[in-house]
Amino acid sequence: MATQRILDFLATRRPSGPCLVVDLDVVRDNFRAFEKALPDSKIYYAVKANPAPEILRLLAAMGSSFDTASVAEVEMAMDAGAPADRISFGNTIKKERDIARAYQLGIRLFAVDCVEEVEKIARVAPGARVFCRVLTDGEGAEWPLSRKFGCVPAMAVDVLRHAKGLGLDAYGVSFHVGSQQTDLTAWDRALADAKKVFATLAEEGIVLKMVNMGGGFPTRYLKDVPVAQAYGQAIFSALRKHFGNALPETIIEPGRGMVGNAGVIKSEVVLISKKADNDNVRWVFLDIGKFGGLAETMDEAIRYPLVTRHDGSETAPCVLAGPTCDSADVMYEKTPYPLPLSLTIGDEVLIEGTGAYTTTYSAVAFNGFEPLRSYVI
Amino acid sequence: MATQRILDFLATRRPSGPCLVVDLDVVRDNFRAFEKALPDSKIYYAVKANPAPEILRLLAAMGSSFDTASVAEVEMAMDAGAPADRISFGNTIKKERDIARAYQLGIRLFAVDCVEEVEKIARVAPGARVFCRVLTDGEGAEWPLSRKFGCVPAMAVDVLRHAKGLGLDAYGVSFHVGSQQTDLTAWDRALADAKKVFATLAEEGIVLKMVNMGGGFPTRYLKDVPVAQAYGQAIFSALRKHFGNALPETIIEPGRGMVGNAGVIKSEVVLISKKADNDNVRWVFLDIGKFGGLAETMDEAIRYPLVTRHDGSETAPCVLAGPTCDSADVMYEKTPYPLPLSLTIGDEVLIEGTGAYTTTYSAVAFNGFEPLRSYVI
Structure with missing residues (x-):
């Protein structure tokens, strides 16, 4: 799901720190797929899934209506060009x-x-x-x-x-x-x-x-x-x-159906360690976690696909955790995540299917970390 | 735990929307209590609990050291006047x-x-x-x-x-x-x-x-x-x-021990309703919830004291939930919270003991709601 456009953007721009990259082409395809699948239904995009202005402007121009959760979201939809009669509170x-x-x-x-x-x-x-x-x-x-x-x-x-x-x-x-x-x-x-x-x-x-x-x-x-x-x-x-x-x-x-698969989070392995010499599960710590945008890993509900440069090589189960000093900032522990044994500190990890419910869930400054940055291309 | 200074501030300033008010006098008392209780230990305030500049400046001036979780927190502590040799990463x-x-x-x-x-x-x-x-x-x-x-x-x-x-x-x-x-x-x-x-x-x-x-x-x-x-x-x-x-x-x-009891969140009842005419549990919706700063109600872990103007009158159990379009944004459901039967829409609810781990946990813009505002007095 990391499109070539997203991969090219990351390769060229090399943003430092975790970030979300959303490919508008995928959003466009998703909107058309919904139109085709349900030609008699009006599409109200759930703004809360991802309110990036570029996404709202694209969908407004394509004729989408908007489902909003607050006055601020009403205003965002209007700023993107949606008339009031295409907005539901x-x-x-x-x-x-x-x-x-x-x-x-x-x-x-x-x-x-x-x-x-x-x-x-x-x-x-x-x-x-x-x-x-x-x-x-x-x-x-x-x-x-x-x-x-x-x-x-x-x-x-x-x-x-x-x-x-x-x-x-x-x-x-x-x-x-x-x-x-x-x-x-x-x-x-x-x-x-x-x-x-x-x-x-x-x-x-x-x-x-x-x-x-x-x-x-x-x-x-x-x-x-x-x-x-x-x-x-x-x-x-x-x-x-x-x-x-x-x-x-x-x-x-x-909401998720419109933008979820359009986005990929780029993250970095901060640390790989064990808690005891004889532990057989590694802990892999990324520079993004539950408080940086991956809130939907709560109770390990959503299991995102992870992509690394070592994919295809031998894997072993890992506990996957975020970078904050909060013991609840662990994404996958009950069901450890298989990751390549050759994964090392500093490696890039792409987290796919993260276009929805990530940027806005992000904590404003927990542990001093800035909220998830977002690029819409 | 809502001190007279906090109550006076709320009565005078009447801030609209949910907000946290922290009383520095309580922080000062807490710091002295720790100094007295453990006179031979150095106090490193855990900045992540509440990094408000006023709190950091007060503690730096009182001689506190600082425990930090990120470079940003190191910089916040230094900006507040702490020398590098009083900061731990x-x-x-x-x-x-x-x-x-x-x-x-x-x-x-x-x-x-x-x-x-x-x-x-x-x-x-x-x-x-x-x-x-x-x-x-x-x-x-x-x-x-x-x-x-x-x-x-x-x-x-x-x-x-x-x-x-x-x-x-x-x-x-x-x-x-x-x-x-x-x-x-x-x-x-x-x-x-x-x-x-x-x-x-x-x-x-x-x-x-x-x-x-x-x-x-x-x-x-x-x-x-x-x-x-x-x-x-x-x-x-x-x-x-x-x-x-x-x-x-x-x-x-x-962290929590230094600032938890120094803060009170002012919130407002947005809606009180039932899901069926014969339900005996009311749903009470506040204008703050799990994504607006009360993240530590996760799994109903922390049960904050709630204060309303009707306290002392007859109560009945309620499910307590936040204002977002997210079904996970429910604070207390498994163990419903007893609240006055006379509580009505528009009433103010004070959430006590919220000086720690609230402002920074707050989502940056979920559902278009702004992050929790904070006043340090």
Whole structure:
């Protein structure tokens, strides 16, 4: 996944210290693949995955819409050229003053998952469209979602009815099948729930129009995943099955799926050592770790592919850790990572599939280390 | 732990958005308490706990030395007025070019835990003092250390012998009993290991001079902890027991113990909701979470005291979560947190004991939220 452009950039520029390099060509290809796979769905790029201005400008120019988590992200999307009607305020947890600010900026589409949030929106964003997030089971996801977002489908009916009663546009429902979702039937189950909310409210004369199918589209880490096309077909079949000919508008919110495989982190081996002479597992310390951008190695959830100049030679398991004085800054320990025996201090290690959820997760200055630098080419 | 000065500051300045307020009077008291408890030990403040310039300047002026994790932290300590001979480069994982840079800045005291690191130091910091970190068992600590730092005592002997052979000053050993260590016997066990290293090397004519007893001194969260005085007595007794009249120089490296209880985070309730009408646990969402500075709630390790204007009234358990669109951004869920039933959206929540390991852990821009602001008064 380190494209030739990325390799050439690293060879030419030789940046010192860890950095992320993102290849816009890959982002462009990913956007087109989503368009082709789900031609009837609008793509709302999840800005939080990687808000680099170059990425936002490319996607805005290609016609993408944007899913934002804060007023700052709304502003980033607008600065990149997206008009307000292509921006959704997709965070279900918003301060009332932030809703008001987004409304002033022209935002008219808001996520909710409870009546309390509906009431804030009714007060400061009159007439806005709201969609209610429903809880899904998250089965099959590599980074399963907790119950943090959404409510049970029965409560979603109440929430949307309440919105309508307060003069808002009860616009639709959303769900998220969990990040890196590889079980295609997850969308089927979630769409069945969505349809129930549509049907119940239709009986009361409230006609929802949109289903926001969220993200969860995987990027390729170590395992092969079904390609976008397969996702598109499975989702379209599920839509037909549950909604028949009365297909709603649909939205998807890829984040990781749009930029994950477009980025590679360049790092350096700082130290290789053992804890005792008779240990058979080496500790390999890189100049980037959990607090420098690899937060998603938490609980060893995401296992990034590592590339070194010694690949192909004999390997042995290593504990992989970051450079900070924090004992929690260990990426892979329970399941040690096989790395070449010939790996040495000073060697470059490329960490692939790191275009999403790295730069922004990076700690601002932990241990005095600067946040992850990023180059978008 | 919210001092009157902090409360007055918040009442007067009314900062909007989450922020940390640190009271320097408390830091000053903590430094004096450590001095009094361990009058024969040199205090090396662990800069990573909170590198705010005001804190570093105060401690430098009071005569503190500094334990640093990176060249940037070395520079911060020097900028605050600490001379190079009061600064230790305490990270066992260092790039050779960073060791060289620190040496150029005058740093002569370095941590190691393997021969590979010794060799780097011998190449670019000739004649420097090195101390070798030994592994401890970490029993009794709230935030137990993994095996990331240190080596077994037998290997420490090899490491220090190697240092001597390469012309370095084999200066001593260090250990860390684990963060928030409340078991006073942990120091006794670690000092027994340290003494063994001293004794073995003494037989070869290598005379170590220093024991670095690290940090681990707890700050007060929800549970009472033995006061600094009790720590001092226990440590002094253990030193006497193992070293007799030939007491080595000793160093301590308090971080959390120096600033943890000096800081309070002001946050705001963004949303209170349920996931289903019949749920009996409320979800309370604050405007700060795991990615905004409360990283140490990971695995619900540290349970901060929360203060609201409704304290004393009837409470019920809540799941406590942060404001980001990340399902992992939940602070307390397995063990819900009792909060007043009358708590409402917009209420201020003070999070006490947050002076350490918050501002620097904060993500640089996750979800577009700015890093935790900090006021030192």
